[in-house]
Amino acid sequence: MIRRTTEGLVRQDLWQGKVIVVLGPRQVGKTTLVRGLAASVHKDYLYLNGDLSSVQELLSSRSYENLAAVIGDRKLVVIDEAQRIDEIGLKLKILIDTQPETQLLVTGSSSLELSFGVNESLTGRKFQHFMYPLSFEEISNNQGQARALDGLELRLLYGSYPEIVNRAGSERRYLDLIVDSYLYKDLLYQETVRRVDLLKKILQALALQLGSEVSYNEVAKTVGADPATVEHYISLLEQAFVIFRLPSLSRNLRSEIKRGRKIYFWDNGVRNALIANFSPLHLRQDTGALRENFLVSERQKIKQYHQRYSNDYFWRTYTQQEVDYIEESDGLLHAFEFKWNPRKRASFPKSFREAYPDAVTQTISQDNFIPFLSGDRA
Template sequence: MYSRTLRGVIENKIGKGKAILLIGPRQVGKTTLINQIISDKKHLFLDADDPTVRSLLNNPNTEQIRSILGPHKIVFIDEAQRIAGIGLTLKIITDQFKDVQLMVSGSSSFNLSHELNEPLTGRKWEYELYPISWEEYQETQGYLVAEQQVENRLLYGFYPDVLNNPGEEKEILKQLVNSYLYRDILAYSNIRKPEVLERLVQALALQIGSEVNYNELSQTVGVDKNTVSNYIDILEKGFVVYRLNAYSKNLRNEIKKNKKIYF
């Protein structure tokens, strides 16, 4: 079990009157982390993958929420992005049930950020969780083992499932891509040409470390520049890639220069 640096940060925010929101890619350990934090406390766990839970939390009134929460002072809603209108529901809980510590996880920033930002303004602590960091890995495995694994980690990354199942890295990563990555992106972003998205991902992978030119990418992939820009934005919201700005002592030059894109 890997000790996550974020655990202490979140524990220090419990009981301070705001919802705690943990977002990040699927399968990086969000549910595991929150469950570790609240394991020794009486709590209510609501899994939004369950259709019944989604139905209960879809625009309930205050009295309905009261009956759902019961006597529980800690409430954990997992995969909150699956619940329509979740932002207003969380706002009611935070405003009307002051003694309840609300903890929320989400695996996609497509709808969740839009749903939560306005209703929970000033009412939430928001954190992002990513795969295991080098520091977390080295702390658990020790310096020598970590150094011996540098090449494997560069190749296969730090997803917890990958680290816990040596020898099965390729199969696990393929399952992650097929089961979660494209499924979430296609479900939440209304992409009409998934084959274009796949070509774009391949093109980005083949030029890691180079500056990205949207005009060049559009020619490579076979779509217009605006579509490329839109798809890259979708990939970033889906925690697949991130854009890195150029560095310059002149800030105006940073704005003008092309970005690099990393996975």
């Protein structure tokens, strides 16, 4: 059992008079975490699985009396996969307002319905945490840094879902199961997702453009759909924690790309499963893109887990000058270039340095990526 950083964050928020919401993809261990935590702090807790039709029916009423009858005198209630329960935000609001002494611990594998219902209804009434496939830091803390480094190529190829990390030798089989059975599960409940085949084509197109700027028009031409539909499906995939977008930074130069975006996958293994390519790194043409995806997605995880906040970008001009990754916090820019070979030190474009003279720059290589994935900056 690999200890998850999110557990400590959730534990410190217990019994503060707030609903605790844990969001993240399916199969990353949310159920294991909340049930284990609940059992450790209050043995007589109530567990409700929102995927079950019986639970959906049990929580179908808006009536306080009916909701209170379900909970009874339990002081800790876990509602798993809460996005499957109609009007869950309103029902959580009713419960927290009327039974503030009861701790509500809620998970969701999609921010779709859950966010629409929860954010509006629970303003000022919730603590929200995120949970993703295992971070490199979590693996290092559990296995030791040397072993984690030895397994780095496996993480670049097969990703870091807990079952993948714990099933050495059967990674591809379990990745196929995750992609085929869980990746789209919440999206398929949405009326706006009518074409699973189109969803898969869009994901495959994004997988092949990893590390490059993404044009909705080009993806639309590739998959045979209109750009508005492509953008809508990409937004849904982002809310389901399959991908995330990184916008372009544009402030000082006319030549800067102003509405560009890169799209990354939360897990390298999912990306490689979509294109059915698990070849070793030395045989691949996309090794640089895999390393970039790994570094950027891991950085996003560590920022969430350590509660460090910034606005994140990439930078590019129409003349193809670029900076891989930029964080802005407290008015200061931190710019990073990814060069895995430490002997190939990056040269930041002169136009970027002149436009943003106060930016702190750093090259991330195999020699110094561990501090970067621990949340450190230059």
